[in-house]
Amino acid sequence: MADVTSDLAAVWARVVARINEDEAVQDKDRHWLERSQALGLLQDIALLSVANEYGKRVLEGRLAQKVTETLSSELGRPVRISVSVDPTAAPPPPAPSQAPESRPAPWDAGPAAAPGYGGPGGSFHQEQAYRQEQQPYRPESPYGQEQFGGERFGAEPYAAPEHFGHGRFGQAPFNTDQFGPGPSAQPPYGQEQFGGEQYAPEQYGKEQYGKDQYGQEQFGQEQFGQQAPQQQAPCAAERHAAPEYQPAPEYPSPEYPSSGEAPEGRAEHAPAEPAPAPRQEGLFPEPVEYPRPPEAHPERPPAPAAERVAPQAHRPARTVEPHPDPSSDGEAEGGHPVRPAPGRPQLPLPGPRRTESVLPPPRTGPTGGSGGVPAPRKDETNARLNPKYLFETFVTGDSNRFAHAAAVAVAEAPAKAYNPLFIYGDSGLGKTHLLHAIGHYARRLYPGTRVRYVSSEEFTNEFINCIQTGKQDAFRQRYRDVDILMVDDIQFLASKESTQEEFFHTFNTLHNSNKQIVLSSDRSPKQLATLEDRLRNRFEWGLTTDIKPPELETRIAILRKKAVQEKLHAPPAVLEFIASRISSNIRELEGALIRVTAYASLNRQPVDLQLTEVVLKDLIPAGESDKPDITGEQIMAQTADYFGVEVDDLKGTSRNRNLVTARQIAMYLCRELTELSLPKIGALFGGKDHTTVMHADKKIRTLMAERRSIYTQVTELTNRIKS
Numbered sequence: 001m002a003d004v005t006s007d008l009a010a011v012w013a014r015v016v017a018r019i020n021e022d023e024a025v026q027d028k029d030r031h032w033l034e035r036s037q038a039l040g041l042l043q044d045i046a047l048l049s050v051a052n053e054y055g056k057r058v059l060e061g062r063l064a065q066k067v068t069e070t071l072s073s074e075l076g077r078p079v080r081i082s083v084s085v086d087p088t089a090a091p092p093p094p095a096p097s098q099a100p101e102s103r104p105a106p107w108d109a110g111p112a113a114a115p116g117y118g119g120p121g122g123s124f125h126q127e128q129a130y131r132q133e134q135q136p137y138r139p140e141s142p143y144g145q146e147q148f149g150g151e152r153f154g155a156e157p158y159a160a161p162e163h164f165g166h167g168r169f170g171q172a173p174f175n176t177d178q179f180g181p182g183p184s185a186q187p188p189y190g191q192e193q194f195g196g197e198q199y200a201p202e203q204y205g206k207e208q209y210g211k212d213q214y215g216q217e218q219f220g221q222e223q224f225g226q227q228a229p230q231q232q233a234p235c236a237a238e239r240h241a242a243p244e245y246q247p248a249p250e251y252p253s254p255e256y257p258s259s260g261e262a263p264e265g266r267a268e269h270a271p272a273e274p275a276p277a278p279r280q281e282g283l284f285p286e287p288v289e290y291p292r293p294p295e296a297h298p299e300r301p302p303a304p305a306a307e308r309v310a311p312q313a314h315r316p317a318r319t320v321e322p323h324p325d326p327s328s329d330g331e332a333e334g335g336h337p338v339r340p341a342p343g344r345p346q347l348p349l350p351g352p353r354r355t356e357s358v359l360p361p362p363r364t365g366p367t368g369g370s371g372g373v374p375a376p377r378k379d380e381t382n383a384r385l386n387p388k389y390l391f392e393t394f395v396t397g398d399s400n401r402f403a404h405a406a407a408v409a410v411a412e413a414p415a416k417a418y419n420p421l422f423i424y425g426d427s428g429l430g431k432t433h434l435l436h437a438i439g440h441y442a443r444r445l446y447p448g449t450r451v452r453y454v455s456s457e458e459f460t461n462e463f464i465n466c467i468q469t470g471k472q473d474a475f476r477q478r479y480r481d482v483d484i485l486m487v488d489d490i491q492f493l494a495s496k497e498s499t500q501e502e503f504f505h506t507f508n509t510l511h512n513s514n515k516q517i518v519l520s521s522d523r524s525p526k527q528l529a530t531l532e533d534r535l536r537n538r539f540e541w542g543l544t545t546d547i548k549p550p551e552l553e554t555r556i557a558i559l560r561k562k563a564v565q566e567k568l569h570a571p572p573a574v575l576e577f578i579a580s581r582i583s584s585n586i587r588e589l590e591g592a593l594i595r596v597t598a599y600a601s602l603n604r605q606p607v608d609l610q611l612t613e614v615v616l617k618d619l620i621p622a623g624e625s626d627k628p629d630i631t632g633e634q635i636m637a638q639t640a641d642y643f644g645v646e647v648d649d650l651k652g653t654s655r656n657r658n659l660v661t662a663r664q665i666a667m668y669l670c671r672e673l674t675e676l677s678l679p680k681i682g683a684l685f686g687g688k689d690h691t692t693v694m695h696a697d698k699k700i701r702t703l704m705a706e707r708r709s710i711y712t713q714v715t716e717l718t719n720r721i722k723s
């Protein structure tokens, strides 16, 4: 095993070889795999690099699970991946001549393996136990906590990790003497490697798309049908004044024993309970007001499970919003959620205040119909929840306190508090995290609870597949035979009419059987303009709550928590610097921290402000006042870089699908971010007609509403161009 840890490059070559043997992997994905490198291991994060953003998205999207599993298997322990973009990255070293060693990872080993755990497939316990058992597999990490202890920061260089192999990270001056053999002398990517023929239309079959099974974003090209009307532009996040940071309450957590991981000022977690337990006295720092079921429940006429129900047969559309006055009936006038006062969550006035005595008993008996007590099912472990997305790891502040409290309430009283619970907010603000946390907590409180988490894209894909294979019954059973169904990014159901129809019946069946439904979206139900009215109405039956971008204190607390969790050591000043510069997306916040600490580790430099500024200079926007106007040329250059094509390709006339998308996105961004007229934009793109620009603009707006991949690409590019 020593060879495994001492030569990551060889391990990576085996990983690539193994994945290449898999016929399910498409050629165009192999292209990126073969042009990636493993730079090093930082605790349980494998740092990979690839030549451009597009490749990064493939590795972190479609290939993520396969890469994670194969790499974990090769290393003999669970690892996750973090991919950086290095345009100068050299192609990988040659693959080893021998076949990959057959080394079943423990999570593959037998029936005990639980498919629920993110990545390798074992439970979190299994992962922990395995880590302890397998100490010899673990490289002697030079990044262990002791080396990052505060007092050593900036004082001593990090020990050179022998297993780091070779490569570069970001723009690091890379000392190959210290990290093994240098990159091979092959040239960096040229246009020909990304050019038209590699993306010939025939390579773009219909692909699965959406988030992966753990809620991580997948990306790809999918087929879509109906057009959707214009959607809001991304990244229009409203900022809130920085309120006081409130640490999250603590929860019994047999799955994720915390050990002093709380941000500063927060008491250490109690040791993990060995067995699931109902909510206990003193578990929460402050009592939470429990909600009563939305009053319209009894009014809502029962609907036959599989029958289409006319909208007027149901209760009128309404949104039960948080009300600032807890003595009110819990409903707010108007369509906007009322933010609770800082300090504690306020939910619509509860029915009987829940205490231990009214906590439903653990469900152990057979299912007894509506509200019955389900026995543990064999699919109980198949909720596919990310073990790290727990309430314990969720930091609350004013921006998300209400959503958090509602999520806790739903987990504690599924189908009794708010049904459905609808959480909306911009990308990267923690919606998926809360959904997973609900699943974990409910299962902990009520062993045997059948939880299913799915992204709306996954739901769509499965639905399409079931039609193709004639397995509708199995599909319906899979989604209707659950106690809690959570559907992420429901906005992507817009314009998919048959899927909406199917989801409508799924919703009705579950709701009628007192099963909990939790939904997330990037906008409120009212703003889901292209969704059928009857669905939107239903989404408003329960509680609608939003998540806003976190205030500075919360961002700092999130970074602190993340640093402790991932053993990424950075001084407070660095955390504060990152938090002060990245404000609208927590995913980016976390990514910045990983990038800085990885860069420092790989270059054996201390993590300090100077280094942070250098590493993040492309991420951190200049001050508004210094910001020059965005030009069409800049947009074209950034877009070309993002898609790994040349600006001339954007000006050209190739109908290659990748190019067409890149060109249309660039045109759309010119419309969005500049004052240029349609003819001027057309002229920039090689003298195209203004109607071509109009068409591109409309097309991208439509696609953004239908395809997460396009939405994310446009969002990322917009951020990049603005910065």
Ligand SMILES: Nc1ncnc2c1ncn2[C@@H]1O[C@H](COP(=O)(O)OP(=O)(O)OP(=O)(O)O)[C@@H](O)[C@H]1O
Residues within 6 Å of the ligand: 215, 389, 393, 394, 395, 396, 400, 425, 426, 427, 428, 429, 430, 431, 432, 433, 434, 489, 522, 558, 586, 587, 590
């Ligand atoms: N309040 C929080 N505390 C700790 N971590 C958080 C918090 N909010 C978000 N995160 C982390 O930020 C990352 C992105 O969150 P998540 O995927 O839940 O966002 P999202 O709103 O679902 O985004 P998208 O709409 O793009 O799917 C995750 O790693 C999550 O754990």
